[in-house]
Amino acid sequence: MSLNDTPSAERIHIGFFGRRNAGKSSLVNKVTGQELAVVSDTLGTTTDPVSKAMELLPVGPVVIIDTPGFDDVGELGSKRISRTRLILNKVDVAVLVVDLIEGMGKTEAQLIALFEEKRIPYIIAYNKADLKETVTAGKDNEIYVSSVTGKNINELKEKIAGVASCKAPSIPLISDLIEPGDTVIMVIPIDSSAPKGRIILPQQQVLREILDSNAMAYICQDTELDRSILNLNSKPKMVVTDSQVFGKVKGIVPGDIKLTSFSILMARHKGFLRSCVKGVKAIDSLDNGDTVLISEGCTHHRQCEDIGTYKLPKWLGEYTGKKINIETTSGLSFAEDLSKYKLIIHCGACMLNDREMVFRTKCAEDAGIPMTNYGIAIAYMNGILKRSLEVLPDILKELE
Ligand code: SF4
DSSP states (O other), X not given: OOTTSOOGGGSEEEEEEESTTSSHHHHHHHHHTSOOSOOOSSTTOOOSOEEEEEEETTTEEEEEEEOOOTTOOHHHHHHHHHXXXXXXXXXXXXXXXXXXXXXXXXXXXXXXXXXXXXXXXXEXXXXXXXXXXXXXXXXXXXXXXXXXXXXXXXXXXXXXXXXXXXXXXXXXXXXXXXXXXXXXXXXXXXOTTSOTTXXXXXXXXXXXXXXXXXXXXXEEOGXXXXXXXXXXXXXXXXXXXXXXXXXXXXXXXXXXXXXXXXXXXXXXXXXXXXXXXXXXXXXXXXXXXOEEEEEESOSOOHHHHHIIIIIHHHHHHHHHOSOOXXXXXXXXXXXXXXXXXXXXXXXXXXXXXXXXXXXXXXXXXXXXXXXXXXXXXXXXXXXXXXXXXXXXHHHXXXXX
């Protein structure tokens, strides 16, 4: 993906599922128009999910995910099936690829049951239609295709686009909180843990929405914030800060200027802010020996690792005065058994899509474990959560 592309987490996720050798990979290659997946007659050639970003008109940017066969066998096979199950948590649309000659079987029934349980809209693509002559159209969500001849590939894309376009639009980051002409100050500290030569995704996305709203952005580090406020001829509508410097920033921003964080805006955008605010109060009940799960959505950002593995455990210990055990997970793996945790603190989830975050929130709710996120936890421990939620009065009620 190039720097100009829509971030993966903002794209509609479309997963191709099915048995080994149903022709998933060939079909994915036809749909994407690229040799994305390795194709062979050997069973189980796709060993890991493979993703490809593309434009699917008229819905726009999507990610196509090719998954390993759901009937894989042996120890490795069951690991692949587990990974495919994880993919199910983030797909917005599923395509079940069925070998038309072999027809539906146990694996397909299992997959359909999972789609229905997880409320994933799905299409059944009967592949290898070139091998059977008397093929007629099926139900609305069924289609006969051939990845060899290209039969009905465009029609399949249209069906996928039709289902994908029914997805509810995402909650904005900031555009619904500002008016054209407003000024927003963005506080972005550049310390040793900041990535070299760029600003991170949530900051880029907030900046883009400010520009899209015909508002104005003023960007500075926390060290220049007081001068930045003085430099402005009129009061800014809002200050949005990196959560890590909440403590310092709250002392600089006058009480009549709204203050919030990238993390709070991102949690709202991903649909789990309300649960985060409800869950954060559990910090006050933590006791010696309790275990807290710190969960990160990806593995490759030093900045977040530093917060998750060092800063947050330290702040939690200082705030509670207790000896708390910390466990961490990262990437797509979110602990299957949450019952041993007293609290889950999730990262900002900028690399995860909203569906995945709603799923994780539901897992925590079902297990009866409170869940919050980095930004909310930091604001709470700094005593400024209430203030940082004033921009969102309906969420603020959760604190009362
Ligand atoms: S760890 Fe979380 S917040 Fe940090 S970059 Fe990854 S997904 Fe984003």
